[in-house]
Amino acid sequence: MKIKKILTRLYVHDINTSIDFYKKLLNQDCDLIVKYSEMQLELAQIGNILILSGTDEALKPFRDTSATFLVDSVIEFREFLLQNGAVIVRDLKKVPTGMNLTVKHLDGTIIEYVEHKNSNA
Template sequence: MTAMAIDSVVVRQRVEDLDAAVPFYEKLTGTTAARFAFAGVTLASVGPFLLFAGPDEAVQRVAGVAATLSVSDLNAAVEEAEAGGAVIVMPIQPTPNGHRAVLRHPHGGVYEYVGP
């Protein structure tokens, strides 16, 4: 049996002013931010960072997730994590950038899994 592979990890960071924060992270990573909105939150993906800002109520839905884990087979990753004791907080669903699921690992961390 082949173990699930995590292709990359994206660090999530809440910021008060997205426009003010983005230039720092663009310079730090040498990449240009990709901006988008999701569930009432404005976001910017900059290298390995996902910056987000918005009203407290909307941001709380995003802020409770420690990191985003990119996987090549989302269904298999969710099944394997669940078999290992993870609890599905949000089942797989489509997003503007692919599909996502949110899981609570057996030791308490909450992670977003994303994939095709």
């Protein structure tokens, strides 16, 4: 069980403007751009930033999520989290990048756990 990377989440309406800005700010290329049609969102990752873009309505269910943890095994983390008092907000689900799970930790913080398909993320 390993957390590979922690991503700070930003919620925006114009993904292209945000991508351009954060590429310049961080002096890094965009690592990932994904359309998540089912949720009417677009996502981009630049370094340790995850940009979620959509309408206010599309973003509303996700705004309370503080961060995304990229992990080696979302199933192992699910078991660990449940055994340690976390509450499932959104259970295991296949997503465009692999599989995810969103939980509320004991302190009330909501975190998304993601295991990428290629698991090299």
